[in-house]
Amino acid sequence: MSSSISNVFIAFQDNEEARPVVEAILADNPDASAAHTPGLVKIDAPGRLTIRRATIEEQTGRAYDLQQIHVNLVTLSGHIDEDDDQLTLSWRH
């Protein structure tokens, strides 16, 4: 296997509720990229990806409970670290 950093990813249903979350991720993670397939948006990032509650709230202008992402979450990879303010996916190699 190669020694390059592996991607972590997270995917959401491609809908209006998920859009500010996706935009927040892309704003907070400059190396992340989003790919759209029918019904689905998948975001890949090398090694690490963070979702920040504050950035989503800036996007929408209202309070956001980070666990709301569960409603439109489709899949993810990597180890999870989650608290009230952020959710981080990462590989440790």
Added chain:
Amino acid sequence: MDTRVAKKKLGLKERYAAMTRGLAWDTSYQPMDKVFPYDRYEGIRIHDWDKWEDPFRLTMDAYWKYQGEKEKKLYAVIEAFAQNNGQLGVADARYVNALKLFIQGVTPLEYYAHRGFAHVGRHFTGAGARVAAQMQSIDELRHFQTETHALSHYNKYFNGMHQANHWFDRVWYLSVPKSFFEDALTAGPFEFLTAVSFSFEYVLTNLLFVPFMSGAAHNGDMSTVTFGFSAQSDESRHMTLGIECIKFMLEQDPANVPIVQKWIDKWFWRGYRVLTLVAMMQDYMLPKRVMSWKEAWEMYAEQNGGALFKDLARYGIREPAGWKAACEGKDHISHQAWNTFYNYAAAAPFHTWVPSDEELDWLSQKYPETFDRYYRPRLLHYRAQQQAGKRFYNKTLPMLCTTCQIPMLFTEPGDASRICYRESSYLGDKYHFCSDGCQHIFEQEPEKYVQSWLPVHQIYQGHCFKEGVDPTQPGFDPLMAVLDWYELNVGRDNFDFEGSEDQKNFAAWRGDAQPAAGEGGAA
């Protein structure tokens, strides 16, 4: 009383700890070992259950709130779909056969998962693991119900769905997913989580739901997209339970490493074999295609699984034993499976067909190394035979692999022109396998697999006829007697799509107002 103290709200981790560890207690009337007897005999050593890291910390109030939201969204879509005759909007009626396979072979697994997680949700000594498993058990019951509700609308209009539960326990190819899950359910709790949460959900489930649901979206099936994604939205928690359980076992004691590795080897291969059905659905049963099985395999198994096993290497875990063979199989298995189902279309309650020229070209483009060389000529031959009025139906019974229960349809590694056969003896009897992977699994636990309910063996032993049927009568037709026992409507549920009732009905319902394929202009 008169000074109000501002109570600091607990953070997420504290809230979840209060619900799990905080509400748990050690038993005193009976020793803990006697109350939780099942999580030791597998040999997994746990020194400190408090080191269990909770995957996704949903407390009960949040769980009910978000699950309720998911349900409301889903049922709004299902209702709108039914009211607007959404079934007429799917790309073409062949697509519905993928849904038949889903309700027959996948939905019952959700129910098995519900039972399995309810069981381990009782039997882990650690409260964190118990709560996670209990929540998942409820999720799985929800999946079984929502999938059944969503697909019941199709059952009003199409054949091949009306006896899905009855078929699951009887029909030959459905013993593949059924035996997979029964194997997991009858293992100990740690092996069950390694099998279902880690190997199936974390490593492989993306291959089932993500491209397939995207395919449903592309084929105009909003109701399936929605139940698929609604189920999948729970999946991230399930996958995380899988990886947390693996890490927990590996971190608790180095003696656990070889046991876990053995389970990963076994369950990766078992899961990979079950996904053969999905590979076939993806490449052959979606009239409008999103990605090939091979592309999905590369994206979700090779890239993501590769990253995962690189990560677990620090514990001394390597990639599963069958990994390379599975990666080689990405060029072959969907074609080999479709060929088999095309052959046995008389004995299966869904339709098969030879793909159109345009679809064959798509397959050639997606499988440049193998499709034209091995698989296209065979399909063209079938088509020529059919057009000459000689549609071939294989009426003999195939030899099954004792472990995965799939007919012997896979080829030798490195030689796609030769069927792969392996054979082992146990207590004087011979057992047959489709691969080194399945043979190895058998040899680790022969006493388990010699009990397999192999459909072909059962038919030959006369266990698959209705009561009172006399196979010694002159003119006895064993296939018809088996189909009768299946409760399969011969001529409606089975045979080629070409000429089927589904095909005729769908064309009639859509009427002439619908443009024929290719004339619809830009999408």
